[in-house]
Amino acid sequence: MSGNPIRRLRAKGDAFSVGFVIGQATASSFRERVFRENVFVSELNQILNTRWRGSDYLKSLESASRAAYPRYVREIEGIAAGAGQDFETVFLLHCMAELMLPEGVSQAVENSAAAGCTSLLIPAEGDGPAVIAHNEDGEREFLGACLWVEVEPDEGPAWSSFMTPGMLPGQTFGLNEAGLVQTINNIRPNDLKPGVPREIISRAILSAKGLDEAIEILKRKDRASGYHHNLGEAKTGRLVSVEAPASGCVVREVASPRAHANHLLFGEFDGLEQTISVSSRNRQEAADRMIAEGALAEGAEAVLFDETTPIYANGSDQTLATSVFALFPDRVEWRVHAAPDERDTFSGTIRVV
Known part of the structure; x- marks a missing residue:
């Protein structure tokens, strides 16, 4: 079992x-x-x-x-x-x-407020797909209580998302039939303000009809706080890394493999005070090192299942699921692992509409 x-x-x-x-x-x-x-x-x-x-x-x-x-x-x-x-x-x-x-x-x-996730963005090479992969980390109490939800709404594209109990889907990882993929990393900048909560912003992106629309959502000036968003679009193969605290939004087109943990990395935010946990700093450094050493040749899981740093969390905070999305021009092939020894708990293909 x-x-x-x-x-x-x-x-x-x-x-x-x-x-x-x-x-x-x-x-x-x-x-x-x-x-x-x-x-x-x-x-x-x-x-x-x-x-x-x-x-x-x-x-x-x-x-x-x-x-x-x-x-x-x-x-x-x-x-x-x-x-x-x-x-x-x-x-x-x-x-x-x-x-x-x-x-x-x-x-x-x-400690739990500082908890977060790790994402990988891997551009396409040759005829291969672009890849977004992600560890969703959270409290151990959520093990066995999470869902993979597949939704056909009355309006907008069909979408699927991992979700924790009682929360809007969108703030973990998911995709829609427009070929848009999103994974989320927690960040902790000190720039909160009145506005739209980040959970609602993340949900809105699940219903976006393309990457440009998703980016416009993240550029809204009325956001109350923010996340780091990894976004990919199947039909164009574009991958972007978006740091979107309440006070700004910086979009980076991804041309080479990169990782992102749970703190702001872009120079535009050097002057913004933020909380960086030891775990986030260690996971970022380890993932960057493993990518530089060629670990991705064995697949995204070779990095995300690392238990030496650890990138894969297995303590008071726990990796609740690992996802890998392969973005082809006409489809997204996805798989969700419950654990390193429980792979492909769910998998499927969404055809781009």
Whole structure:
């Protein structure tokens, strides 16, 4: 039996209906894994409720979200209803990055806030595909509680995404039938401001009809915080690395293999204060070294499954899944590994529409 079962879920319909199906599927995990077993989220939820529930600032984040992307707020409403939670509880969790933590939080909360992921961007060579590969890292409590969701929405392209309980898909890794692939890395710059939460921005990209549209979403001036986004487009073979904190957006076309962990790397942000964890720095250095030494000749997994640094997390933070997307002009072939010894838990092909 798998040590990290990942369930496959299918949903279709309008935004609320899709959210409701997702909420129902994660209801028990949401109650047990998020609020009971998960020290980080349990403590954080108490902090969020005490300091931010009903606050004008939270209302401003909700208003900005509804003005920019009402459809994805509607999905959150569906998730809350399906999971048997009130909307504000679920919306608070979607605003964790935007609601600053007070001094004196526990080490468990501080460590988890610093947790992140590792992504690889590998341009095409010859007739081969471009590749985006990714380790999705998170709390150990989420092992066995995550989903691979495949959605046929009433509007926009069909899309698929890995997701953790109770959260909008998009903030992990996913793709759509326009041939757009996205993987996400956490960053921790000190530039928060009122606006649209990054979870909603990431969800919006899953419904983009191409790479240029996705980049325009990330260039919005009304983002409240941000992520690092790895984006690829099948039909053109373009790969871009996008650092998008609230205060700016820098897009790099990728011409040679590169890695990205959980801190800003681009010189344009040298003056922006950020928190860089030891893990992020070590994973970045190790991945860069392995790429330079030719490890990718054995596939992206040769880097992402490294347990010496480790790049593959197996401790208080855990790699929840590893994904590899191969982008051809007419299709994206993808596979998801539950663990190094549990490969190809899911795999498939999306034809570019």
